[in-house]
Amino acid sequence: MNYRQIEIFSAVMKAGTVSRAAELIGLTQPAVSRAIAELERAVGFSLFDRVRNRIIPTPEGKLFYADIERSFLGMDTLRAAAARIRDQGSGQLRIGSLSALGSSLVPRAVKRFRVVHPDIRVTLMVLPSRDVRDGVASGEFDIGLAADEIDVTGVLHQSFVTPRVLCAMPQGHPLAAKEVIGPHDLDGVDFVAYVPEDRARQRLDLIFNEAGVAPNIVVETIYAATVCALVAEGVGVGLVSPYAIAGADPTRLVLRPFEPVVQSKSLLILPLDRPKSQLVRDFIDCLMAAR
Template identity: 55%
Template sequence: MNFRQIEAFRTVIQSGTVSRAAELMGVTQPNVSRLIGELEEVVGFALFDRVKGRLIPTPEGQAFYRDVDQSFRGLDLLRSSAARIRDFGSGQIRIASLAAAGSTIVPRAVKKFRESFPSAIVTLSIMTSASVRNHVVDGEYDLGIAADEVDLSGVEHQVFGSFAALCAIPAGHPLAAKKVIGPKDFDGMDYVALSSGDKARRQLDRLCEQAGAKPNLVIETPFAITACALVLEGVGIAIVNPLAIDGFSERGLIFRPFEPAVYFKSYLLFRPDVQKARLVRAFVNSLLEVRNSRPSVHFDQGCEKPTAD
């Protein structure tokens, strides 16, 4: 039994005649008849009754056709799967992101990405930058977004962005009246700090030390979005990544520029052992589009909430 015999059998049943089957298969009618005869010898029973020059499926032939058709449906699925993998990679993209981007810019990129690839499956996990790097290197994720404190050795990478920090201030706080916050303003203030390994945190610590300012460190957290939530509750002030501030000003949190500028730099990380699949390239393009279309934050005099372009 071979594929061509099975194909001839299925095509005759679906087309209704040997002549039409021959046309669809691109062979002669005698070839189709020969293939049917060979298949009947292999299976050991008649697939068709010959009635006035026509082939009528026998009950056994009809039963056999049901299994044949099911097998061809499976082949069609395999062809679709192969085409999807050829065109889009695996049909699935796995993304690991630091929290600041994972709660704002990445979801927007997912929405934009799905406009072009609605059937692709996206897995998004939020974790520390160190974990992002390790999971990408281990091949568990196709794309990572991590802060610049991670070890970039052994991983393909490109700069995603460098974002000027904002100072997050609770409503009613004395610093809310200031247009710009500087290191000296942190002196004696309750302070919500990012983790000690965060480069932006270290920049702020150096600036405060140079200015002779001694903030009162209340709590540390690795996530800027958590820092915003803590500031909203009045725990202290904080320097935060602007990617993480969405929705907080509407809830009453106040943001001010910080000078001299402190930057949150982030990288896109890629698995080092494989060529980037089309889905990964497409998602990176969506990320860059969303990044480039981010509204600028402006601060009106006397206004406690930032407004966007």
């Protein structure tokens, strides 16, 4: 018994005659008759009674056909499932993001994505960049956004956004009267900084050293949103990506350009050994549009 014989038997049952079935599947009548006879020998019972040049399904043939129909229905379900997996992957999207983008740009991208894929479950984890990188490398995340200080070994990566950082200060701060903030303005000023391994922190330290100035670092943190919150509480002044201020209370912050220009660089990272599903491709498009 083989699939072709089953297919021919099903065609005869649907068509009602051998000649009609032969036309439908593009075979000769003798070929159809031979296939039915071979199938009957394989299953060990008659599928049709031959009465006055007509074929009539036997009770056994009808039972066998009912099972075949159920099998075909199962195959259709499997084909639909395969198509869904091919087009959409697992039916969910897992995203890891650094803080600076996780409260602004990424939510905008998720909103766009949901318009196109309303039935796809999205998981968004806002984590330190090194944890985002590890999650992508291990397959925990389908896509990640991380600062450029991560180890990119074991992941695919490309530059994503490089916004110019802004100087954030509390409302009423003396520096709020200035249009542009420079390193000498921050000499001795209470300052909320990123941790020393942060690349943006390292660029700033170099600028401060070259200018011969030293802000008074009162807090170090890894999250841009935490910098904004501390600044809003009046703890000190900080330098933040414009993407990081999306969730901050604008009535409690003053933002000014900082010179010389310092850019906060982030990377789009993907698993190294996994082809991009259509869901991932679509979300990347949404990320690009949200920049």
